[in-house]
Amino acid sequence: MLRIENLHASVEDKEILKGINLDVKPGEIHAIMGPNGSGKSTLSSVIAGNEDFEVTKGNIEFLGEDIGELAPEDRAHKGLFLSFQYPVEIPGVSVTNFIKTAINETRRAKGLEDMPANEMLKMIREKSELLEIDRKFLSRSLNEGFSGGEKKRNEIFQMAMLEPKLAILDETDSGLDIDALRIVANGVNKLKSKDNAVVVITHYQRLLEYIVPDFVHVLLNGRIVKSGGKELAFELEEKGYDWIKQEVEV
Numbered sequence: 246m247l248r249i250e251n252l253h254a255s256v257e258d259k260e261i262l263k264g265i266n267l268d269v270k271p272g273e274i275h276a277i278m279g280p281n282g283s284g285k286s287t288l289s290s291v292i293a294g295n296e297d298f299e300v301t302k303g304n305i306e307f308l309g310e311d312i313g314e315l316a317p318e319d320r321a322h323k324g325l326f327l328s329f330q331y332p333v334e335i336p337g338v339s340v341t342n343f344i345k346t347a348i349n350e351t352r353r354a355k356g357l358e359d360m361p362a363n364e365m366l367k368m369i370r371e372k373s374e375l376l377e378i379d380r381k382f383l384s385r386s387l388n389e390g391f392s393g394g395e396k397k398r399n400e401i402f403q404m405a406m407l408e409p410k411l412a413i414l415d416e417t418d419s420g421l422d423i424d425a426l427r428i429v430a431n432g433v434n435k436l437k438s439k440d441n442a443v444v445v446i447t448h449y450q451r452l453l454e455y456i457v458p459d460f461v462h463v464l465l466n467g468r469i470v471k472s473g474g475k476e477l478a479f480e481l482e483e484k485g486y487d488w489i490k491q492e493v494e495v
């Protein structure tokens with residue numbers, strides 16, 4: 246589904262990603278962990294197509310297609326979802342109206358007609374019930390005055406409605422409290438299927454107690470230096486990153 250090969254990326258002529266390889270298949274959950282400044286958020290920005298970063302080498306394939314030259318919205322239309330994609334505050338535009346627009350834009354990009362209003366309402370009802378989202382929340386202005394937990398709820402609701410093939414959740418510096426952790430984890434677990442995949446970028450081993458990854462990757466200085474199963478996350482929690490740094494240096 247997602248294949249990243251020898252990806253190098255720079256910002257302001259400083260190389261941050263130095264040869265990333267990653268292969269994500271349908272039905273899998275991958276976690277990416279690593280110390281501060283190792284390049285985790287840069288990796289998610291580059292996959293999303295953020296133009297602040299320059300890809301200098303390597304490629305990103307999504308659903309068999311090289312997406313390296315595609316604009317962020319075109320990547321989204323193909324079924325890629327990034328958790329920080331829409332963090333903007335839009336006074337006067339409700340959570341519901343925003344999501345309706347996003348869904349219909351994706352449909353138009355595929356040559357489909359807008360989703361009929363009754364179908365949209367049914368979907369909103371189903372997904373908000375599944376995620377235990379209060380209806381009042383859906384009529385609030387997008388992100389305006391949202392607490393951290395509400396922003397998370399909104400993100401997960403967007404993810405549920407857009408039904409992406411691949412969701413990349415960057416939770417590195419979102420200051421998740423225990424409730425927000427649960428919101429993210431429950432959302433992911435309820436929406437998971439054999440046809441979609443999730444990449445969670447996190448510092449929190451705790452999150453991975455709720456979202457059980459199939460693979461854990463350690464990003465260090467712009468490279469994935471170690472991959473393993475879920476037990477690797479426990480090992481990192483216990484021992485930190487120094488032992489991996491030593492292994493890499495040897």
Ligand SMILES: Nc1ncnc2c1ncn2[C@@H]1O[C@H](COP(=O)(O)OP(=O)(O)OP(=O)(O)O)[C@@H](O)[C@H]1O
Pocket residue numbers: 256257261279280281282283284285286287288297417418
């Ligand atoms: N827009 C930018 N301009 C300059 N340097 C940047 C920019 N974005 C990221 N960097 C640098 O790239 C390196 C990697 O940053 P990145 O945010 O990807 O790390 P991270 O692993 O997500 O860190 P954290 O765990 O602290 O969130 C850091 O040294 C950072 O200062």
